[in-house]
Amino acid sequence: MLTTKALRAAGEYGARQLLLCGGVAANAGLRAALAERCAEAGLPLLVPPLSLCTDNAAMIAAAAELKWRRAEWTPLDMKADPLLSLEAWSVKDEAAAAKR
Known part of the structure; x- marks a missing residue:
């Protein structure tokens, strides 16, 4: 097909x-x-x-592993956004962390 x-x-x-x-x-x-x-x-x-010929899942897993090593946790209420850049993801996490 x-x-x-x-x-x-x-x-x-x-x-x-x-x-x-x-x-x-x-x-x-x-x-x-x-x-x-x-x-x-x-x-x-x-x-x-x-x-x-890799899948984007490998890239996302690598980015998540780096964030995990730095103890940067994404809030559970974060909404899915397929256009969210990795930089914006970090900024959102930092803003959420500052609120805690």
Whole structure:
């Protein structure tokens, strides 16, 4: 399904190449299927090395581990915000800590 939709979108938007990246790019089956379909379509496929195909969860876990080492705890009433930067996260935590 992903390969079909990716190639359809590439055709609709006149893409000259396709990039497979992020955590999903670590899927060997998807890499192979997309490489085959792109080759058939004559569309160059760019795929970074497997070591660079990580999920954002690893980045968030690393950031959380650093905060844990500094004993910086996020308040339990903090609302989810997918656009919150790590810098703003620290500022919000510092402001919450100052209130305690």
